[in-house]
Amino acid sequence: MSVLSLIRHGVVVLAASLALGGAALAQTGPLVSTEWLEKNLNDPKVRIVEVSVEPGIYERGHIPGAQNIAWHTDLVETVSRDIAGPEKFQALARKLGVDKDVTVVLYGDNNNWFAAWGAWVFDIYGLRDNVKLLDGGRKKWELEKRPVATNPVPVKASSFTVSEPNKALRARLTDVVATVEKKSEARVLDIRSPDEFSGKIIAPAGFQELALRAGHIPGSVNVPWARAVNQADGTLKSPEELKKLYAEVGIDGSKPVITSCRIGERSSHTWFILSRVLGYQAANYDGSWTEYGNVVGLPISNPAGTIWGGK
């Protein structure tokens, strides 16, 4: 880049910043802060949507004006174990008043697990840069004693048209098998706990949806999702820290990444970090261990040697 073009670039960036003003600047990234959100609660071009795991938590108090998504019915096809089809998603987005010119802020309980999953599904259907996560989610909002409301606020439906599903964001079994067979250069990043990864246990206690086998996808690396989060307030660590965290296991953005967990939902939290915060090429494998671990004859890595849940 020549000196002249550098100067030109600088001038353009400066002019753009001045034109857009502070608020818009704050929302150029994939995250918004609780402070920014509270200042922009009444902006008609900001749509806040809660995606929480625990039922009833939204209804008993949510960020004022927020709409609700029940992830296990709204964002999935309940019978075929698939993400919501294009028509279902389009109907949902229209009902929520979501469109490409609306800044959508997703947030939820449990460190934004399912809000991140929502962001992944939104992205697949063409809503990417205008969809943000509230950094710290419900946890930080509550810790900072910011207001919550229980009354519903009606929104005007949008005329959003769904895009063709972006297949690059979603890894299927064949994509994962290709990495195992070294036919693909993608790396699989498994975000489950070390004990699940090593095969000591098949799943954490209390989960009914299991694989028959214990262990992990051969060649995959393990960074539990929670390591990317500041435990105190649920915010994501800084991009530098995150880069370092994943570089420790050889994930540095030079090769495509596939994120995986047990059922593919927590892994979207890490997918969001890699794809949106760090800008790596990343796909989420929603089949995850309950699909891969159950397929007859596929090779697995099982360092702990657990067979049928025992030794």
Place this chain on the structure above:
Amino acid sequence: MSISDDSGALDYELARRQAGAEPIRLPPLRFIAAAVVAVALAVSIYLVGRHGDPAPQLQLSLILGAAFGFVLQRARFCFFCIWKDWLDRSDPRGLLGILTALAVGLAGYTLIYGAWLPDPSGMRLPPTAHIGPVGPALLLAGLAFGAGMAISGSCISAHLYRLGEGSPTSPFALVGAGFGFVLGFLSWNELYLLTISESPVLWLPRQLGYGGALLAGFAVFGALAWWLLRAGRPSEEGAANKAQLDPVAAIFLRRWPAWLGGLFVGLIGVAAYLRLSPLGVTAELGSRSRQLATQFDWLPARLEGLDSFRGCATLIRDALLTPNGLFIAGLVAAAFAAALAAGEFKPRRPTGGHALRGLVGGALLGWGTVFGLGCTVGTLLSGISAGAVSGWVFALGLIVGMTATLKLGRRLGLLD
């Protein structure tokens, strides 16, 4: 041998009549003792608010539990005693109190539903409301629970407040209920596969709309109240009413009129649903029984579908302090304070009869609670308030079970 429990239903009618004639007096010692318990409860509420996790939920559970216990004790809101009043004396007041609670609950829930789920016609159910599967197992649960009430002398919520009155039966009934829970869990998988898995979850507003369900509920409550007032015997409240002019005596010494108790029970139910979860008193008891039985390896590794149903969840929780645990603690402590102040704390040494009736009746209560997914509070009150058909079916089974067991027990000379 008669294993009757003469305290299972304290003779409140007699107490009520006497109360009308006695001059009002607050024995200082009794009142100080009650005040000490009340202050200890207040300190606990403060401490839970400071150190609990999550503090607001735990603290509010304790507060609502205390309010519930106080109201239950003061109004003698005991489903079985109320039913016996009606059967034996045609006294409709207690039943009218229950109808009041249900009407307040239904109106309050409908108000909340309008905000939480504006359109009831879709596939979704209002979050956490106790709307359970309706089938033969639910009816069976009601029958067993009713039989358990007749034998042990109370339902679970009344045993809890009776604990605060020093009842000799209630501790055994609650232990018995623990065993009943385990028996319920042991038979769950069979009954689930046989019938529960195919039982529909029926929610009246989905078919009738909110207005329709509310009107239908009110019509039934109104018709029942009209019939009770016609068929019941007029009560002699004149003397008591005159003596109730002193507000301290009216609140702390005299038995509250049942309709007032019902009004508060309904309001507490609505408050609990709005802020925490539907009112219920068995979640903690159930989940602790399940935890214990799991530790002894008594239960099957998986209880099919149990944890996916709405109702008093018995999911095992590791936390020492749970919302429902604190609710129960508050209930018992406030009932104790209220009973102390009113001179109704009368602990007695339990006899073999107390123990036997408590354990056997309690086991039936526990078993019925597992399949009813709650008790008189969690399924009947919170269910009917929620517009759930399951609440009505459980109530029907309960009335039949209670009446049949009582009549049979009396004929055999085992119950009084």
